[in-house]
Amino acid sequence: MFTIKEFAQPKTIEEAYNTLVSKRNNAVIGGSAFLRMGSKKIATAVDLSKLGLNYIKDRAEHIEIGASTTFREIETSPLLINHFNGVVSNSVKHIIGIQFRNIVTIGASVFSKYGFSDLITALLALDAEVVLYQAGRMSLNDFLERPYGRDILISVLIKKNQRQASYQHLRNSISDYPIINVAVSRLDNQWNIAVGARPQKAAIAKKASEVLSNSFSLEHLEHYADIAAEELTFGSNERGTAKYRQAMCKVLVKRAIMEVLLCK
Amino acid sequence: MQIEIILNGKKVAMNVKNDEYLADTLRAHGVSSVRKGCDTTCCGLCTIWIEEKPVLSCAALSIRANGKSITTMEGLYNEAEEFAQVLVAEGSEQCGFCSPGFIMTVLAMKRELNNPTEEDIVHYLTGNLCRCTGYMGQLRAIKKYLGVMQHEPCR
Numbered sequence: 001m002f003t004i005k006e007f008a009q010p011k012t013i014e015e016a017y018n019t020l021v022s023k024r025n026n027a028v029i030g031g032s033a034f035l036r037m038g039s040k041k042i043a044t045a046v047d048l049s050k051l052g053l054n055y056i057k058d059r060a061e062h063i064e065i066g067a068s069t070t071f072r073e074i075e076t077s078p079l080l081i082n083h084f085n086g087v088v089s090n091s092v093k094h095i096i097g098i099q100f101r102n103i104v105t106i107g108a109s110v111f112s113k114y115g116f117s118d119l120i121t122a123l124l125a126l127d128a129e130v131v132l133y134q135a136g137r138m139s140l141n142d143f144l145e146r147p148y149g150r151d152i153l154i155s156v157l158i159k160k161n162q163r164q165a166s167y168q169h170l171r172n173s174i175s176d177y178p179i180i181n182v183a184v185s186r187l188d189n190q191w192n193i194a195v196g197a198r199p200q201k202a203a204i205a206k207k208a209s210e211v212l213s214n215s216f217s218l219e220h221l222e223h224y225a226d227i228a229a230e231e232l233t234f235g236s237n238e239r240g241t242a243k244y245r246q247a248m249c250k251v252l253v254k255r256a257i258m259e260v261l262l263c264k
Numbered sequence: 265m266q267i268e269i270i271l272n273g274k275k276v277a278m279n280v281k282n283d284e285y286l287a288d289t290l291r292a293h294g295v296s297s298v299r300k301g302c303d304t305t306c307c308g309l310c311t312i313w314i315e316e317k318p319v320l321s322c323a324a325l326s327i328r329a330n331g332k333s334i335t336t337m338e339g340l341y342n343e344a345e346e347f348a349q350v351l352v353a354e355g356s357e358q359c360g361f362c363s364p365g366f367i368m369t370v371l372a373m374k375r376e377l378n379n380p381t382e383e384d385i386v387h388y389l390t391g392n393l394c395r396c397t398g399y400m401g402q403l404r405a406i407k408k409y410l411g412v413m414q415h416e417p418c419r
């Protein structure tokens with residue numbers, strides 16, 4: 001069981017960050033659902049709940065989601081349901097149950113770069129950006145490729161446009177961790193294929209996305225799915241072997257492309 | 265640290281540790297409807313409401329509940345009993361261990377969803393595990409209780 005010696009509820013992000021970095025074993029607290037599963041000995045827990053980061057805002061160019069926004073708020077947000085074929089909301093709605101999703105936060109989930117994440121895969125396909133207190137604003141893709149560091153994720157930005165998307169996932173049973181997940185999006189003729197739970201963290205299938213964007217043809221769906229499954233690496237764990245994941249990746253990529261094609 | 269919560273409508277002061285979760289705090293305070301099933305955030309048995317929203321009390325830090333309104337089954341006695349009668353009539357109460365969390369979720373759903381379909385009901389309840397019933401009796405009971413018999417029959 002993890003332990004917390006001191007509990008801080010800073011009123012500004014600056015104060016939160018300074019407290020976080022003042023000691024090696026200080027840690028930010030999001031919903032605290034994942035932390036409780038571990039055995040971290042936290043000196044000072046930095047609770048973000050007084051920073052006003054619980055929001056989903058309809059900005060001129062972006063949808064901005066504050067770090068403390070819960071998965072249930074994401075799932076039920078009319079703004080997110082009505083954009084991008086509801087892909088962001090769809091990606092979180094099979095995670096455990098409503099009582100769990102009323103607790104866990106987007107900031108913790110994205111910052112932690114969990115390999116099994118459903119949400120990261122969907123955000124990656126949408127070309128989302130993250131805003132970090134120290135490192136600033138960057139694409140989610142760049143953030144995922146950076147080494148792990150100490151910072152505070154403040155918000156996630158998704159550009160508002162006509163992007164259409166689909167989220168597909170495979171689980172042994174509903175509410176279990178995903179065995180593999182895929183999100184595909186299209187903006188005009190630009191396609192993005194993201195694959196997560198490989199079980200490594202989500203990544204863009206760059207080659208497949210490029211081929212699909214340059215020369216789309218319905219007859220070649222199988223081919224695009226094959227490229228995606230070939231260019232990414234897959235691993236094995238108790239939920240599935242690398243081979244199984246690779247085979248299922250093809251199926252989900254194909255399904256996702258087909259669903260995007262049906263979007264109006 | 266001392267926190268003050270509104271527990272089932274009454275102001276209560278409690279001493280909590282920084283890493284204590286509400287499931288433990290409430291039980292220590294004699295709230296026996298709050299039970300821990302899995303203690304890994306998966307089973308829904310410890311469901312309570314914070315500010316009217318259903319949450320897992322095994323994953324909600326007590327210290328953060330300071331100043332908030334907490335509802336447990338003890339605070340919804342009449343409503344819970346009314347639904348429990350329907351559960352019994354459908355033969356779906358079984359061992360009863362998971363019932364408090366399950367009832368808390370059903371009563372939250374009643375407030376949140378307007379005329380839910382069977383699919384909505386199943387989705388809302390995926391976080392509540394039950395090892396006895398196979399869920400069909402529970403689903404019948406919920407549909408009866410919410411008056412949603414007009415939707416497709418249970419299979």
Ligand SMILES: Cc1cc2nc3c(=O)[nH]c(=O)nc-3n(C[C@H](O)[C@H](O)[C@H](O)COP(=O)(O)OP(=O)(O)OC[C@H]3O[C@@H](n4cnc5c(N)ncnc54)[C@H](O)[C@@H]3O)c2cc1C
Nearest residue numbers: 028030031032033034035104105107108109117118153177
């Ligand atoms: C049993 C279980 C099953 C799960 N199943 C799934 C699943 O199927 N699919 C899925 O996608 N996810 C799943 N998750 C993960 C879950 O959805 C959340 O991503 C996870 O719980 C983290 O959210 P939290 O708010 O509880 O984070 P916390 O436990 O509070 O924090 C987790 C980590 O993030 C850090 N942190 C928190 N907020 C910030 C911030 N703003 N900036 C920087 N660092 C921060 C903390 O210091 C900590 O290291 C599961 C989790 C559990 C416990």
